[in-house]
Amino acid sequence: VRNRFRAIVTFTVSLLVCPSLQSPSQAAPTPQLVFSGDGLNVAHFGAREPTVETTMRRLLGRPTTPLSPTPDLRNCGVGAMSSWHALSVYFDHEKLVGVSLGPGTEPVGQTAAGLRLGYSLSRAKELYGRLLRTSTNQGGAWFIKTSNGQLDGFLVPSTGLTPGLSSRIFTIDAGDVGCPAMSP
Numbered sequence: 001v002r003n004r005f006r007a008i009v010t011f012t013v014s015l016l017v018c019p020s021l022q023s024p025s026q027a028a029p030t031p032q033l034v035f036s037g038d039g040l041n042v043a044h045f046g047a048r049e050p051t052v053e054t055t056m057r058r059l060l061g062r063p064t065t066p067l068s069p070t071p072d073l074r075n076c077g078v079g080a081m082s083s084w085h086a087l088s089v090y091f092d093h094e095k096l097v098g099v100s101l102g103p104g105t106e107p108v109g110q111t112a113a114g115l116r117l118g119y120s121l122s123r124a125k126e127l128y129g130r131l132l133r134t135s136t137n138q139g140g141a142w143f144i145k146t147s148n149g150q151l152d153g154f155l156v157p158s159t160g161l162t163p164g165l166s167s168r169i170f171t172i173d174a175g176d177v178g179c180p181a182m183s184p
Contacts, residue, residue, distance in 0.1 A: 031116070032059060033087065033101070033109035035172050037149025040099055045149075045175055049094040053082065060084040060107050067091075076179035086117075090177055098175030102153065111144075111151055115169060121155065122165040140167055149174060 034041035042059060043052045053067060067082040070090075078098065080091045086104025090097050101109045102117045110116045113127045124132055124142060133143045140155035153171035 029108045031108045031110040033107055035099065035101065035109060035111045035151060035174050037146040037151060037174060039096060039174060043089070043096055043099075045096050045098075047096045049080070049091045049096070052089060052091075052096050056082075056084060056087075056089065060087070073178055077176040078178060088177070090175065092176065096175075098173070098177040100171060100173045100177045102169075102171035109172065111172060112146075115172070117169055117172065119169045120165060121167045121169075124169060125165070134167075142169065 039045045039047070042055050049067070053063075057063070061084070063082045063084050065081070065083040065088075067080055069080050070078050073079070073081075073090075077092050078090045079093060081088055083089070085106040086102050087107055087109065088100045090099070101107075104117075108116075111127075115124055115127050121134065121142070128144050131144050131146075134155070135141045135143070138154060140157075141152060142155055143150060143152045151172065151174050153169060153173050155167040156170045157167065
């Protein structure tokens with residue numbers, strides 16, 4: 001019994017330390033959310049606040065930060081927000097105006113081309129080619145202009161220099177997610 005316990009613990013720790021030992025479904029969970037320039041696969045910009053909140057609750061459960069006003073962001077096109085762990089949804093005049101994912105691991109999301117949090121800038125360039133631009137703004141940012149709007153986000157590590165190909169996708173944003181000094 002003691003050796004069996006030790007074997008189980010050793011195997012479990014090896015899965016945590018070495019993700020390549022996990023099955024593909026464990027190593028790369030299926031994204032629940034797909035980001036595009038006009039919102040999410042489950043809620044496009046302009047959707048009514050109660051509809052979006054109901055959809056998100058059904059998909060992700062109870063919000064970690066319930067819908068609340070954002071008086072400091074009113075001049076930036078955001079009147080209220082709610083969040084589910086790493087996902088924040090932003091509203092103005094009771095309509096969805098922005099979505100932001102990261103940092104964090106839940107819920108799982110990606111862009112329509114497959115870009116996910118933690119991917120290298122090199123991988124992002126493979127997925128988007130010349131559409132991908134970077135900047136040193138806010139310590140490192142990325143931008144992709146799509147046919148239906150812009151996707152952007154922050155990069156890590158933040159060096160203040162031109163982001164290198166090893167920089168990682170830290171956030172994925174679309175729409176209005178705060179004032180210019182707060183977003184890329």
